[in-house]
Amino acid sequence: MNEEKSCIIKHFSHYCSLSEEEKNLLLSLEESPTDIKSGTILWEMGDAANEFCTLKSGWAYSYRHLENGDRQILEVFLPGDIIGLREFAFSERLENVRMIDDGVICHFPHKRMLDIFRQSLPLTSVMFAIGSRQQALMTERLVTLARRSARQKMAHFLYEMYLRLRQTNPDISNQFRLPLSQEQLADVLGLSPVHVSRTFTALSEDGLVFRDRHHLTIPDLDALSYEGQFDDCYLTDNVRPLLGESA
């Protein structure tokens, strides 16, 4: 098995250890990888929804357009993520999805999910767990957007990205690439681009974050985490031992 190369197996392994059979089942979700270019729109609201995408490489984001022309970015997808999980219950896309980078994606139809449900209890549980973790992530963002200052929003988001990258990339340092423009960050955080700029200036005056184009440096990770009032519990290791339970 060339599982080394499979982001999705890395991703799932984070939740439980996988048998060969399960690995194969997962690998089958990554058939027919397709190159896809930066800026490409994977789908738009209202399109028929009958498949998921796994992201093998590159970044993507989902977003909504508002009536007044604003845009809200809902989620940023990293390699190993499954795009479109949220739409399992719907026949139409609820969000637009767009590539940030050049990347590679694999499509698999919703039906394959039912195969997983049928064939592997652990994978079913992990799918459920991934959904539940996505919700936790979203909840956290909701709290932040609703209640915290621009400064905290930025700090929180940047630290979250660091943690998420580290999850599939354990060797990541306190410097990494964040291929989002200030405008895109504004659209994630519900701020104006101008204010994102101001806030970056303020954060780097305080030595918390340095940003040079798409390169980010976080001198003191704990300080940033504190600034964003980050509560690790929704991302870190206390993911429950599912297999233990099913035994």
Add this chain to the structure above:
Amino acid sequence: MNEEKSCIIKHFSHYCSLSEEEKNLLLSLEESPTDIKSGTILWEMGDAANEFCTLKSGWAYSYRHLENGDRQILEVFLPGDIIGLREFAFSERLENVRMIDDGVICHFPHKRMLDIFRQSLPLTSVMFAIGSRQQALMTERLVTLARRSARQKMAHFLYEMYLRLRQTNPDISNQFRLPLSQEQLADVLGLSPVHVSRTFTALSEDGLVFRDRHHLTIPDLDALSYEGQFDDCYLTDNVRPLLGESA
């Protein structure tokens, strides 16, 4: 079967038609109903998470406390809802949950969920669909909190509550009980209580919503929906025909 009385079966029936066996499986989640009084805290952050609750009657909400003393209400639960789904992947509670009303709840352990996964593909799919719908709901709230005005936030939330009530309560009219104080509404919408009051005043000056204590009247549902830029697609009927797919 006294399925008439089961909110949860009503809730699930919204997604697909159920066999007797499946109904029994669901009914088994509503064993040992417990009376529970208004204001009771079901659990708090950090508590061990190893069961879900079904809400047979009464309302509840989940919330988080912030460092500065603010509170953010994350979700409002209605009869028929399952509380704690989000925490399936975690061993600790991520949120506090509190009863708004007197009510009746039933506990069932996470393990029972695995039984469902094992015993019924359709119910597994519906569970997944419910999770996915919850996420859609959250997404919508996130967009609203991040990008819309206080007026829109209120209108959006009130209309959403109307739709959700109608789902298990098809005979609901444009008047219903909303047992939330202005302070609680503020905590849902990320506003100050004062501003909630102002906004109610403004909305009723425009004839959109009348509120007398916990009694709400919406003279023109479409107008309110429009005011909140409500996009029905995430709640209404286009839930996909899951059973059709699995065949």
Add this chain to the structure above:
DNA sequence: TGCCTACTACAATATATATTATGGTCGCGC
């Protein structure tokens, strides 16, 4: 080389919402 565009910084001003404060109403226990 030089233009063009995307991205960024910063300043002036405008606006929505928070904060603080005060007073009013309703229901409830005594």
Add this chain to the structure above:
DNA sequence: GCGCGACCATAATATATATTGTAGTAGGCA
């Protein structure tokens, strides 16, 4: 019936962030 507390309305003020405008820098391309 009285007083107390929860809840709500409204006004005055304060503050964070948006909006608008202008200008600077870096990279892509002729």
